[in-house]
Amino acid sequence: MSGxxxxxxxxxxxxxxxxxxxxxxxxTPDKVAYVQCNPATGIWEESSWQTIAEEVNRWQSSLSxxxxxxxxxxxxxxxxxxxxxxxxIAAQGLGLVTVxxxxxxxxxxxxxxxxxxxVRVLLIGDQEQWSIIxxxxxxxxxxxxxxxxxxxxxxxxxxxxxxxxxxxxxQPAEFQINTSxxxxxxxxxxxxxxxxxxxxxMLSHRNMLWNIQAGLKAIDIYPDDQFLSFLPLSxxxxxxxxxxLTMSAGACVAYARSxxxxxxxxxxxxxxxxxxxxxxxxxxxxxxxxxLEGESALKKALFNxxxxxxxxxxxxxQNRPGGTSGGLLWSIxxxxxxxxxxxxxGGRLRFAVSGGAALSPxxxxxxIGLDIPIVQGYGLTETSPVIACNPIGDNIPASVGPPxxxxxxxxxxxxxxxxxxxxxxxxxxNNQQATDEIIDIDGWLHTGDKVRVDENQHIYITGRxxxxxxxxxxxxxxxxxxxxxxxLDPIFEQSLVxxxxxxxxxxxxxxxxxxKEKVLKELTIKHSGQLDATMLQEHLLAxxxxxxxxxxxxxxxRRIAVLDDPWSVxxxxxxxxxxxxxxxxxxxxxAEIKALYVGH
Numbered sequence: 227m228s229g230x231x232x233x234x235x236x237x238x239x240x241x242x243x244x245x246x247x248x249x250x251x252x253x254t255p256d257k258v259a260y261v262q263c264n265p266a267t268g269i270w271e272e273s274s275w276q277t278i279a280e281e282v283n284r285w286q287s288s289l290s291x292x293x294x295x296x297x298x299x300x301x302x303x304x305x306x307x308x309x310x311x312x313x314x315i316a317a318q319g320l321g322l323v324t325v326x327x328x329x330x331x332x333x334x335x336x337x338x339x340x341x342x343x344x345v346r347v348l349l350i351g352d353q354e355q356w357s358i359i360x361x362x363x364x365x366x367x368x369x370x371x372x373x374x375x376x377x378x379x380x381x382x383x384x385x386x387x388x389x390x391x392x393x394x395x396x397q398p399a400e401f402q403i404n405t406s407x408x409x410x411x412x413x414x415x416x417x418x419x420x421x422x423x424x425x426x427x428m429l430s431h432r433n434m435l436w437n438i439q440a441g442l443k444a445i446d447i448y449p450d451d452q453f454l455s456f457l458p459l460s461x462x463x464x465x466x467x468x469x470x471l472t473m474s475a476g477a478c479v480a481y482a483r484s485x486x487x488x489x490x491x492x493x494x495x496x497x498x499x500x501x502x503x504x505x506x507x508x509x510x511x512x513x514x515x516x517x518l519e520g521e522s523a524l525k526k527a528l529f530n531x532x533x534x535x536x537x538x539x540x541x542x543x544q545n546r547p548g549g550t551s552g553g554l555l556w557s558i559x560x561x562x563x564x565x566x567x568x569x570x571x572g573g574r575l576r577f578a579v580s581g582g583a584a585l586s587p588x589x590x591x592x593x594i595g596l597d598i599p600i601v602q603g604y605g606l607t608e609t610s611p612v613i614a615c616n617p618i619g620d621n622i623p624a625s626v627g628p629p630x631x632x633x634x635x636x637x638x639x640x641x642x643x644x645x646x647x648x649x650x651x652x653x654x655x656n657n658q659q660a661t662d663e664i665i666d667i668d669g670w671l672h673t674g675d676k677v678r679v680d681e682n683q684h685i686y687i688t689g690r691x692x693x694x695x696x697x698x699x700x701x702x703x704x705x706x707x708x709x710x711x712x713x714l715d716p717i718f719e720q721s722l723v724x725x726x727x728x729x730x731x732x733x734x735x736x737x738x739x740x741x742k743e744k745v746l747k748e749l750t751i752k753h754s755g756q757l758d759a760t761m762l763q764e765h766l767l768a769x770x771x772x773x774x775x776x777x778x779x780x781x782x783x784r785r786i787a788v789l790d791d792p793w794s795v796x797x798x799x800x801x802x803x804x805x806x807x808x809x810x811x812x813x814x815x816x817a818e819i820k821a822l823y824v825g826h
Contacts, residue, residue, distance in 0.1 A: 230446075230448045230450070231448070231449070232446060232447075232448060232449075232475070233253065233254070233448075233449045233475065233476040234439075234442055234474055234475055235249050235250060235253070235473075235474045235476075236439065237432075237435055237436060237439050240435075241408035241431065241432060241435060242318070242403070242405060242406065242407070242408055242410075242412075242431040242435075243314075243315070243318045243412055243431050243434070243435070243470065244315060244318045244319040244401075244403045244405070245403060245406075246435065246470065246473055246474060247279075247282070247315045247318075247319075247473065248401065248403065250275055250473050250474075250476065251275045251276060251278075251279045253476070254275055254449070254476055255274065255275050255276035255279070256274050256275075256276060257274060257275055257449070257476065257478075258272045258273070258274055258478050259273055259274060259275045259277075259278050259308075259478065259479070260272075260273045260278065260308040260311065260478070260479050260480070260481070261273075261478065261479070261480035261481070261495070262307055262308055262480065262481040263481075263483050265483075270480070270494065270495075273308055278308065278311070278312065279401065280398060281308075281312045282312050282315045282316050282319070282401060283316075283398030283399060283400065283401050284394050284395045284396070284397075284398040285312050285313055285316040285394055285395075286315075286316035286317075286319055286320060286398075286399070286401065286402060287395035287397070287398055287399045288393055288394050288395045289316055289317060289320055289322070289347070290320060290399075290402070291395075292346070292347055292370065292371055293370075294320065294322060294346055294347065295321075296320065296321030296322065296404055296405065297321065297322070297323060297411070298322050298323065298344075298346045299322070299323045299324075299325050299343045299344055299345045299346060299414065300313075300317050300322050300323070300324055300325065300345065300346060300347040300348070300349070301324070301325040301326070301327055301339070301340060301343070301345045301347070301348045301349070302314065302324060302325070302326050302327065302348075302349045302459075302460070303326075303327040303328075303329055303336070303348060303349065303350045303351070303355050303359075303460075304329060304349060304350055304351030304352075304355065304375055305329055305351055305458070305481075305484075306455050306456065306457075306458065306459050306464075306481045306482070307351075307375070307481050308481070309349070309375050309390070310349075310459050311469060313349050318405075318412060318431075319401060319402050319403050319404065320402060320404050321404040321405040321410070323411050323412065323413060323414060324412070324413045324414075325339065325343050325345055325413065325414045325415075325416070325426075326413070326415060326458075326459060326460035326465065327339055327340075327416075327460060328458055328460045328795075328802035328803075329351065329354070329355055329458070329460075330795045330796075330802050331358075331795060331802045332358075332795060332796070332798060333358050333359070333361035333362050333363075334362075334363075335424060336358065336359070336362060337362035337363065337364040337366065338364070338423070338424065339416050339424065339426075340362070340364070340366050340369060341364050341366060341368075342426060342655070342656065343414050343416075343426060343655065344368045345366075345368060345369055346368055346369065346370055346371070347369075347370065347371045347372075347373065348369060348371070348372045348373070349372075349373045349375070349390075350372060350373070350374055350375070351374070351375050351376060352374070352375065352376035352378075353376065353378055355374075356372075356374060356378060356387075359372065369386070370386060371386055371387075371388065372386060372387040372388070373387075373388055373389070373390050373393050374387065374388070374389050374390065375389075375390050376389075377389060377391070405431075407431075408430070408431050408432040408435070409430050409431070409432050410430060410431060411428055411429075411430055411652060412429055412430055412431045412433075412434065413428075413429045413434075414426040414427065414428055414429075414655050415427045415429060415460075415462050415607050417607055425654045425655075425657055425660055426654060426655030426656065426657070427462075427607045427608050427651050427654060427655075428651055428652040428653055428654065428655050429462075429610055429651055429652070430652055432648055433610040433648065433649050433650070433651060433652070434465075434466055434470055434610050434649075435470065435474075436610075436632075436647070436648040436649055437466055437609070437610040437611070437612055437630075437649040438466055438467070438470050438471040438474055439474070440612070440630035440631050440632050440633060440647075440649070441466075441467065441471060441612055441615065441630060442471065442474065442475060443630070443631045443632075444615055444617050444627075444630055444631065445577075445601070445615065445617060445618060447471065447472070447475035447477055447499065448475070448477065449475065449476040449477060450477075450498075451472075451475070451477040451478070451498045451499050451576070452477070452478050452480065452495060452496065452497050452498050452499070452574070453468055453472055453477055453478065453479045453480065453497060453498075453499050453500070453501070454479075454480050454482055454491065454492065454495050454497035454500055454572075455468045455469075455479050455480065455481050455482060455501075456481075456482035456485060456488055456491075456500075456502070456506075457501060457502060457503060457582075458802070460802070461503075461582070461803060462607045462610065462611040463501060463503075463581050463582055463605070463611050463612075464501055466610060466611060466612070467501050467579065467612070468501050477499070480495040480497070482495075485506075488506075489570065492570065492571050492572045493569075493570075493572060495572060496572035496573060496574045497571075497572055497574065497575060498574050498575060498576045499575070499576060499577060499578070499579075500571075500575065500578040500579070501578070501579045501581070502578060502579070502580055502581075503580065503581065503582040503583055503803070503804070504580055504582070504583050504584065504585040504586070504589070504710075505583075505804050507578075507580060507585065507589050507593065507600065508586070508589060508710075508713060508714070511589050511592055511593075511714070511716075512713075512714075512716035512738075513716070514567070515716050516716045516741060528559070528562065528563060529563055531559060532559040532560075532562070532563040532564055532595065532596065533591070533592055533595035533596060534595065535550075535552050535555055535556050535559055535595075536552070536556065536559070536560075536564060536594070536595035536596055536597055537591055537594060537595040538550045538552065539551060539552035539556055539597075540594050540595070540597075544619070544620070544621060560597065563596070564596045564597050567596045567598070568596065568597065568598060571598065575598060575599075576599070577599040577600070577601055577618055578593075578598065578599070578600050578601070579600075579601055579602075579603055579615070580600050580601070580602045580603070581602070581603040581604065581605065581611075581612070581615075582803060583706075583805070584687055584706065584707070584710060585600070585602045585623070586710050586711065586714060587623055587624045588714060589714070590602065590623035590624075591623060594621075594623060599618060599621070600623065601615060601616040601617070601618060601621050601627070602615075602616055602623060602625070602626050602627065603615035603616070603626060603627060604626030604627070604685065604687065606671075606673060607651075608650065608651045608664065608671060609645060609647070609649045609650055609651070609671060610649040610650075610651070611649075612630055612649075613629060613630065613633055613635070613643075613645050613647075613649075613673075613685075614626050614627045614628055614629045614630060614633070614635075614685050615627045615630060616628075616684075620682075622684050624686065625680075625684040625685055625686045626684075626685050626686070626687060627684060627685065628682065628683040628684050628685065629645070629683065629685070630647075632647055632648070633645060633646075633647040633649070634646040634647060635679070635683075635685065636670070637677060637678075637679060638670075638672065640676065640691060641676040641677060641678065641688065642672060642673065642674065642675065642676060642677075642691055643673045643675050643676070643677040643685065643687075644670040644671065644672055644673065645670070645671050645673060646668075646669050646670050646671065650665065650669065650671045651665075651671075653665070674690060674691050674692060675687055675689075675690060675691070676688045676689040676690065676691060688704075689704040689706075689707070690704070690706065693705060693706055693808075695723065695724070695725045695726050695731070696726060696727065697725055697726075697727070697728060697729065697730070697731070697780065703723070703725070703731065703777070703780070703781040705722070705723040705724075705808075707777075708723045708731075708733075708774060708777060708781060708783075709721045709722065709723055709733075709806075711773045711774055711776070711777070712733065712735075712770055712773045712774065714773055715769050715770075715772075715773050716738060716741060717737055717738050717741040717742065717745065717766075717769065718735055718736075718737065718738070718769075718770075718773075719736045719737060719738050719792060720735070720736035720792060720793055720806070721733050721734065721735050721736070722734045722806055722808065722811050722812075723783065724812065724819060728823060730782070730783075730784040730785075731781065731782065731783045731784060732783060732784065732785045732786065732787070732819065732822040732823070733770065733783045733786050733787075734786070734787050734789055734811065734815055734818065734819070735766065735770075735786050735787065735788050735789065736788075736789050736791075736792045736793065737766075737788060745762075745765065746762070749761055749762065749765060762788075763786065763788075766786055766788065767783070767785070767786055770783050770786060771783065785822040786822075787815070787818040787819070787821070787822055789815065789818070793806060793811060798810055799811050799814065
């Protein structure tokens with residue numbers, strides 16, 4: 227048992243988001259709530275809960291003058307910062323419904339969201355977001371105000387666009403809470419839309435607050451915990467666990483400057499808890515593996531030995547077969563290897579949560595073996611979002627953990643996971659048909675994920691009902707799992723496995739440019755300067771095959787196409803949450819795909 231004291235605000239004590247905020251300010255007014263870097267000075271600045279409360283009051287005073295009524299929608303489109311929180315709380319207190327928007331989304335989709343939700347006020351961050359807004363070709367008749375956090379040239383702004391510095395009231399009024407209904411609509415969160423138009427998920431105050439209370443029963447969060455926030459707050463996982471949960475627990479949140487600067491920010495902030503998607507861990511893993519390639523055989527062996535001993539030590543701590551304490555050997559390896567990697571993450575990390583997509587068991591084993599605990603969770607935006615999570619003391623990395631306390635699960639037809647709890651959304655905005663398709667008459671939400679559940683209720687994701695490739699011989703393969711395995715080789719930045727109704731599998735590949743150049747040089751030397759495209763293809767295909775050796779023999783990629791440009795949100799080939807738009811990619815590269823099946 228930890229000797230630390232918890233300071234949890236329960237659902238009984240605050241059952242709406244503004245009530246939660248008011249209770250936190252009352253309990254710990256002088257405690258540091260948020261830390262962020264001032265871009266003008268480069269200095270990290272702290273804000274107490276009382277300071278945030280004063281800002282919320284000022285922002286709320288300004289919002290209240292916009293002629294809005296309870297239930298009206300207001301949107302946020304800016305990077306993670308305390309202004310995001312301030313605007314959200316101010317709006318929630320007035321009974322407004324907040325609509326988060328990804329800063330890297332496309333203008334066309336942003337316009338659709340603003341129009342579909344009838345957004346009245348929009349908060350944006352800087353010139354980059356304003357430039358995107360200007361590309362929207364919809365009339366947006368309901369949008370009466372755009373507020374910009376950063377300084378822009380006011381002479382070039384339309385009348386309805388104002389800067390926060392002039393818009394925010396200088397005289398704050400008392401904080402208002404105009405809603406006491408825990409079941410009232412609090413937010414509309416638009417899904418990333420991998421297969422079609424984004425749907426607006428309607429979440430109530432109770433949906434999100436019940437979810438964080440269930441999460442806090444599974445994993446302890448302490449008032450002295452330091453979170454580093456870098457997943458977008460428009461992502462429900464970050465918003466629920468890195469914002470509302472930390473507010474409930476009284477923990478501090480620091481906002482990372484950007485993903486490229488994340489390494490520096492980890493060293494500065496030294497977080498104790500991180501919430502991430504697998505792609506971040508995959509990138510760190512790939513960098514370490516790429517660096518190891520240039521090391522001596524002895525250093526490679528030492529590193530691999532550390533991971534192996536650390537993993538067996540983890541099994542011992544979890545009371546599982548194959549575990550050993552590590553003893554003196556671990557103490558030596560920890561000092562020589564593990565501590566150096568831990569230091570890159572700040573050196574204080576208690577645990578990291580991975581969610582939003584499947585985390586490769588190999589990557590989980592890698593980090594856990596270096597005594598960097600990763601607990602994988604699982605959920606959907608439609609479930610506010612967490613359904614399951616591995617507790618630290620019962621962590622099975624190959625699973626997504628047991629359901630949170632109070633969350634019901636069952637395995638339905640075709641091994642589909644069904645879930646029922648107070649976290650299940652109110653429905654889809656303006657889309658009753660889609661709501662009826664995902665939530666049945668008994669309140670069970672159909673996740674679309676295929677699972678198996680062990681005797682201890684640990685859930686193992688085995689595939690997607692709609693993301694299974696059926697080859698022409700009837701064999702079925704999970705493309706997402708194969709793509710994850712391929713991308714564990716650091717040379718493969720992106721991959722898409724294709725083969726529906728075909729005699730064999732192919733994959734589209736985007737390479738890491740630096741590692742590609744290195745491989746080209748090595749192959750050129752190996753073949754005495756005689757290098758052609760076929761040699762590179764054979765080399766890459768061999769690497770792909772090596773990554774897929776754990777899959778059945780029929781799950782073999784026979785041909786690959788190397789693409790020059792990466793898939794991005796800007797070219798509409800991935801979603802803002804970095805998930806590939808399979809149909810779009812296949813449409814864009816139809817000619818390349820056809821060429822790989824010539825003669826078959």
